[in-house]
Amino acid sequence: MSILETEALTRSFNTIVAVDHLTLSIEPGEIFGLLGPNGAGKTTTIKMLTTLLPPTSGKAYVAGFDVVSQARDVRRVIGYVPQMLSADGTLTGYENLIIFAKLYDLPKSERQDRVHDALNFMGLEDSADKMVRQYSGGMIRRLEIAQSMLHRPRVLFLDEPTVGLDPNARRTVWDHIQQLCTQYGTTILLTTHMMEEADVICGRVAIMHHGIIAAIGSPEQLKASLEGDNVTLDDVFIHYSGDILDAGGTYRETSRARRTARRLG
C-alpha cells in the first residue's frame, strides 16, 4: 500500500487555484521530488500534507491517516522541515533537539541517546552546545533535518531543503537525505526548483506547474521521453510546462526566499 496518497487534492485562495485536483501516490522508502518554479503550488501541497493548511476539496492520506479528520495521527508519523529557517537561533543545537524529543514523547531513557545519535548522524556533535545563530547555513539545515527525524517519522517533508546553500553544503545535505532513506527506510517528499537536485537524489519526480502535475516519472524516464541527445531535466521542465523555471512567484514568496537565502548565506 502507498504510504502517501492524494485524491483530487485542491486548495484555492480566493480566486486563485494553487493546487488543482492533485492525485499522487508515493511508495514507502521512496525519495520523491516535487519540482517546479516558485508559485507552482509545491509549498501549498506540503502544507496540506503536513496538516498546516486545510484542503479546499479532495482527500489526502499519510501512512493511512486522513490529513483532515486524523490530523493528530498524521502529525505523529511525519517530520517536516519548512522552507524558512525553523531552528531557533537563540538556543543551542542540543536544546533545539531535546525540546522536540520531549514534544514527540520520546521516553526519558531514550531521549539523550536519540539526540546524540541525531547530532552524530548529521555531523553536528562538536557544535551541540553552540548557539544556533553561530552555525553556518548548511549546519542549520542539517540541525533542522536532525530535529525532524528524532521521532523516526515514516514520512519526511523537506520544503526546498537546499535553497540558499553553497554547492558544498548542498552536497552534504543531499548525502544526509539519502542516508536517512537507506538507513531508516524513511519516505521522503521534497520540493525543489533545482533540476540537478532532483536528478541526483530523487527516485521519482513530478513536475508541477500552475497547481497541476505536468509530468511524473523517474528522472531517466522523463529525460528519455524527449527526443535528442544530452536531454537535461531543465529541457524536460520546459517541454512539459511550456515555461522557464524562474517564473517568479509572488512578492511575498520572493521576499521570503531572499530572506532565507540571506540568513543561510
Next chain:
Amino acid sequence: MQEALTVRPQGQDVQLAGLASQTIAKPGNPFASFINFIEKTLIIAELEARKLRHDPTELLTRAVQPALWLLVFGQVFTQIRAIPTGNVRYIDFMAPGILAQSVLFISIFYGIAVIWERDLGILHKFLASPTPRAALVLGKGLSAGVRGVTQAVIIYLLALALGVKMNWNPLALLGVLLIVILGAAFFSTFSLIIACLVKTRERFMGIGQVLTMPLFFASNAIYPISIMPAWLQVISRVNPLTYEVDALRTLMLAGGSSSTGLGLDFGILIVSTALFTLIGARLYPTIAN
C-alpha cells in the same frame, strides 16, 4: 529500485520500534489528554525559559520603566497627597498597581514574538508536531508569567527600599506569585489572539499601542475606582486588570483589604485565561497560512 526493495524490511523494523514509543500519549481518555496537555505546556514554557537564560538582559531593561513610575511618579504623588487612598500612603497604594502594569506591558506585546516565529518558520514546525494547540498557547502564557515573576522580585525590592509596608506571609506571597502568572498568561494570550487576527508586525504594533494605555488607565492601578467618572467606572469593572490589581493590593500590602473580593479576583482571572486559551488555540493554526 532493487536497492530500495531490499532496504525496506529493515527500515520498517526501525519505524515500528520508533512508532511503538509514540503511542504513549495517544488521545482517547480525557485524563491522559489532560496530563499530556499539562506536560506539553510545561515543555513550551521550558523552551522560553531556556531562551531567557541565554539572554537575561531583557529582564533588567524591562525593570527600568516600573522603577521610574515608583521612584518619580510615586514619590511626587505621595508628597502632594492628590489622590485619596484612605489611610494607606499613596506609594503603598500604587506599588501593586505598578507591578500589574509591568506585567501588562511585558505580556501585551507577546504576540509579536508569534508573528516573528511565523515569519522565520519556527511556528510551522511546532504546528506540524503533535503538540496540542492549547499547550502551545498556554505554554507561551506561562513563559510570560516567568518574566512577570522576575519583575515582581524587582518591584518587591524597590518597594522595600521605599518603605512600603509589605505582607510577608508565605501564603500571601504564593498568592502574589499566582496572580502575577495568571495576569501575564491572560494578557499574553490576549496579545496572541490579536496577533493571529492582524497577522503582520506593523498592524500589531499599532494595535498594541492603542490597547495598552486604555487598559492601564481604565483600571484601579494608580487611583481608586471611586474617583473616576461613572462611565470610566463601568469600563474599569469589566477590565481584568482591575481584578489583578485588587488581588495584588490585597496580598502584597500589610493589612491590605480587597474591594472586589479575592475569590472574585481569582475567579475572573482563571476563567478569562481559560477562555482566551481556548480561543487562542482555535486561532493559532490560522497564523501559519
